[in-house]
Amino acid sequence: MSQTPISLIVNGARVSALVEPRLTLADFLRQNLDLTGVHLGCEHGVCGACTMLLNGDIVRGCCVLAVQAHGGEVTTIEGADGDALTRALQSAFHERNALQCGFCSPAMVLTARALLQENPHPTREEIRDHLSGNYCRCTGYQAIVDAVETVSRQLEGAPA
């Protein structure tokens, strides 16, 4: 099987590789780059555990081929770790016990981060709607929604 050259930016660093076209972006990041914060649950676009950023938008890494990310910019939880919003979410998840096994957490944090960047003060209903594509089989979501709401209240311009 022929290999296709790709070149992309991953968490700020230029990466070039030869990949089989059938390799998903999620597998590429895990297997070739050891970015194991990308979790693969269902591998067909249902569970949301492989959520990452591609060119600034959240996408499912199992539903994007590595070859499709050629020329693009990818950010995983490892790369988003440094910013204040990610850290605030991580600590709110910790404080509120918004995780048990942690399998869904990197994707949950990146998805919540995308919501708060676009809409810093969402209602609980908007939080639930935005997170509806990310499955958590431990918590029942209440604590996750609480954690996102907590961070929203800490952001500038929050309703008193």
Next chain:
Amino acid sequence: MKNPKFDYERADSVEDAVRLLAAAGPDARVLAGGQSLLPTLAARLSAPSALIDIGGVAALRGVAFNGGVLRIGALTRHSDILRDPLVARHAPLLAEAVHHIAHPAIRNRGTFGGSLALADPAAEWPACVTALDATIVAHGPSGERRIAAADFFQGVYTVDLAENEIIVAVDIPVAAGDDRFAFDEIARRRGDFALAGLAIAWRGGAGGRLRFVFLGVGDRPEPVDLAAETVIGRIAGRRMEDVVGEAVANLSPSADPHVSSEYRLHLARVLCARLLNRVMEGRA
């Protein structure tokens, strides 16, 4: 599971895509956003010989308003439609329906043209473009071809596109001042495929017509047109049930292991009454 093997080609332009598609043979598939195609590969439900990736053809993405027509490029993402002011103004039905499509991470990749080309019977866009009398613009080896939405959808995953044709855009007649639109669907969970859904487009005011197009309850979107005058009269005479009965008259939804045919039909009737109340508010 992991994807089966396939060949991969990147198209630089529409012409390039058509040429690559013809060269790759009948088992090749177009890769746009990939949000339906890639899961079918992972589940080993399809095994194309080659994927022709049109994702880099920038000219196919975007929304434009020109001469009373809203043109939506085939690679316009669902999330683009959600945020586009031209869509909100000129095609409010799409702006309403887009919230029902999957989840944010999927809406960021999935494309308008891809959804139409796939023609899943439970998808939102085929029903919406049929309700809006849109025209599908396709490109093949002999150039451009325009197909009315009502003729485009032919059955489950079956459309009027040749093997070497791709959708490049969709032209939508824009909403006039007194047009009214409504969309809703019922799914078990947020973002799941609809058990039943409905788009209503009421064009031309009291002298015009209401078009009903259901999704999830048939093998393709089939428009039912009723004269606005008749609908208004019946609803004013407290005979909403008659209008609902006419709108659903031709539906015979299939059953599956989860949902009976009767239940789908029931949902279609409930949605129909709900949306009629919404579009008729203050008018009947």
